[in-house]
Amino acid sequence: MLTGIDWRSPAAYRHAKHIPAAGFAWEYLRRNDDYRRDYQAVAITRRSGSPALEAFADRWGLRFPMRPGCPT
Numbered sequence: 776m777l778t779g780i781d782w783r784s785p786a787a788y789r790h791a792k793h794i795p796a797a798g799f800a801w802e803y804l805r806r807n808d809d810y811r812r813d814y815q816a817v818a819i820t821r822r823s824g825s826p827a828l829e830a831f832a833d834r835w836g837l838r839f840p841m842r843p844g845c846p847t
Contacts, residue, residue, distance in 0.1 A: 810835060 781787055791799060804810045817831045832838065 804835065 817827050
């Protein structure tokens with residue numbers, strides 16, 4: 776888990792009132808040890824469309840829109 780953050784301090788989360796839903800979701804995910812472990816496993820493969828990436832996206836409710844000009 777991340778250290779150095781006082782989760783009990785309202786000041787540490789003041790910015791949360793002004794971020795969009797996607798930003799809030801990211802704040803949650805980046806602190807989740809299971810997500811970070813899964814991300815590291817998928818980041819090693821670096822293959823779009825792989826079964827591991829599909830399973831990762833399904834598990835965490837993510838979507839990866841295609842970028843123009845990016846190979847699949």
